[in-house]
Amino acid sequence: MDRPHVLVIPYPAQGHVKPLMELSHRLVEYGFKVTFLNTEFNHKRVMAAMSSRGDDKGGKICMAAIPDGFGLEEDRNQHGKLIESMWNNMPGYLEEFIGKMMSDSNESKIKCVITDWTMAWALKVAAKMGIPRAAFWSSSAAILASVLHLPKLIEDKIVNDNGVPYINNQMIKLSPSMPSMSTNQLVWMCMGKTNMQQEVFDLFIRINGTVELIDYFICNSFYELEPSVFELFPNVQPIGPLLASSPGNFWKEDSTCLSWLDQQTSRSVIYVAFGSFTIFNKQQFEELALGLELSGQPFLWVVRPDLTSGEAAVYPEGFIERVASRGRMVSWAPQKNVLAHPSIACFLSHCGWNSTTEGLSVGVPFLCWPYFADQFLNESYICDVWKVGLKLVSDENGVISRDEIKTKVDMLLGDNEIKTNTLKMKEQTMRSVSDDGTSTKNLEEFIQKIKS
Structure with a gap:
């Protein structure tokens, strides 16, 4: 019998690739076939770092890549420009990649596309092709809450339509039980120059528009760490921390x-x-x-x-x-x-x-x-x-x-x-990642849902 097949798509940054690589290895342990789809640029970096460690190229994970739309010499630290290029170019490449996979009689059908939510364009492609979809959030649930609250922050006149706070360093609470945070700590406000702040804010507005496409929402945190956030968003299931013991580095480690x-x-x-x-x-x-x-x-x-x-x-x-x-x-x-x-x-x-x-x-x-x-x-x-x-x-x-x-x-x-x-x-x-821990139970529940 074919192993259930999952396609995993990380955002092309080290801190996003590693937890999804760890999740991929966990899925393999639960009997899944996993295709891990990097951008071509990062695929080369990851494979080179794996090779230097003597890793067997990701083990049982199929490492694959599609272009990000950037030229080889372009600066991928220009995050706004890179984000725009990926949203414009990668959906077509992804649809073509999945199409080839579906037409290959030796390939098992994709049961689910798991994508970093910042790559939410992939949710649209998967929906178009009739494939179930999971969004993954790689950082804290508190940050996720601020992104999911964006429409309300605008409506309540905390930030304007460009994400700029009306009051500098205003202390706000996203819910009565959550710790206070400063408007200066809103993630897009901590992105350096003004144009970069605007580009990241625009990305969050864009991904907010894809919430209805998400069948499963999973997060790299755990319930006991941020209980007030998970009470606020019961549909977001914490399965972390995904502590990276698996390959996925961009640099060669000096052990x-x-x-x-x-x-x-x-x-x-x-x-x-x-x-x-x-x-x-x-x-x-x-x-x-x-x-x-x-x-x-x-x-x-x-x-x-x-x-x-x-x-x-x-x-x-x-x-x-x-x-x-x-x-x-x-x-x-x-x-x-x-x-x-x-x-x-x-x-x-x-x-x-x-x-x-x-x-x-x-x-x-x-x-x-x-x-x-x-x-x-x-x-x-x-x-x-x-x-x-x-x-x-x-x-x-x-x-x-x-x-x-x-x-x-x-x-x-x-x-x-x-x-x-x-x-x-x-x-x-x-305790959260022990056999009977909250994150382990959530992960097992998620696995049963995408297997069925």
């Missing part, structure tokens, strides 16, 4: 850092990683380096090749020699394994959602340094709601200073209340 961690004392190492998008200027990069040195703690620092703007990272003079005995810099790390290592004391993080849930799952406290998008609201939850971390505060020039880094490291490592809270959050997180 030699794990043996370096083995040599460090328990709960001593600051793990420093800023995800796939954060960019620092030269001054901020130097202050971070000198702050880590000043802390006196061992540290493992992920320095992506493109972490600094305009040029390769240049460390302060003599820095590498001075920290040689206690500092390790790598270009990319096997983060889940690093965070779970007994030598890690805290996580200096950009507060991306995958990093947040990975830190919560192992009981590691956070030093928060958000860069854009949902990361500012995640920081607020980490520090103000769950109380498992501290915020780093910039000076009057917008720079987070070396002294601020040292001060907050000392405060965090000496804070027993935060330590207690991190252990409580670890318990809740791991």
Whole structure:
């Protein structure tokens, strides 16, 4: 008998690909055939990173790709332009891809298309072709709630028709039971330049128009973490956290850092990683380096090749020699394994959602340094709601200073209340994905629905 076949479509960013890759591996374990459809550009990156790890090209998952409509040399960090290109070009490519699959007598019928909701154009294609549809939300349910509330935010005169708040930094509650949030933390307001904010807001307006096409709505969070949101939107089923143990990276991991961690004392190492998008200027990069040195703690620092703007990272003079005995810099790390290592004391993080849930799952406290998008609201939850971390505060020039880094490291490592809270959050997180956990039950229910 043919295995039920699912087509999975991620948004082409590291933080979106990884949880959907993890979900795909879970579906394989439940007896599904999975086709994982990246953009051609990211497909090459993922396959190259898998190859460097010795992975068998995704294992039992069929890795496939269609064009995103961009030329090879075009800058895919121009998110607005890329989004427009994907919405204009990819529906045709997807319809052609599914058509070929359907006409292949050796291929089993697609039971469901699971797409990142930011790629909601895929819902339209699947509906047109009569295929059941699931939307996946890769970040927090609180962010999802703000997107689903968009029409009401406009109607209530919180934001105008372009998404701009009428009152700067106004505190709002999306429901009486949800924590307050600032209008400055609305995800589209945290996207850098004004034109980018407008492009992301327009995308959210666009995807809001596809809600009626969704048969199943699943989310990379868990009920106990954000209960008030799931009470507000009972049709959204939390199946997370999808903690990535599967391949799906865009960069080659340097796993030699794990043996370096083995040599460090328990709960001593600051793990420093800023995800796939954060960019620092030269001054901020130097202050971070000198702050880590000043802390006196061992540290493992992920320095992506493109972490600094305009040029390769240049460390302060003599820095590498001075920290040689206690500092390790790598270009990319096997983060889940690093965070779970007994030598890690805290996580200096950009507060991306995958990093947040990975830190919560192992009981590691956070030093928060958000860069854009949902990361500012995640920081607020980490520090103000769950109380498992501290915020780093910039000076009057917008720079987070070396002294601020040292001060907050000392405060965090000496804070027993935060330590207690991190252990409580670890318990809740791991319980949700245990055999009888809420997320496991939701995932099994979703699987039964798409199998039938």
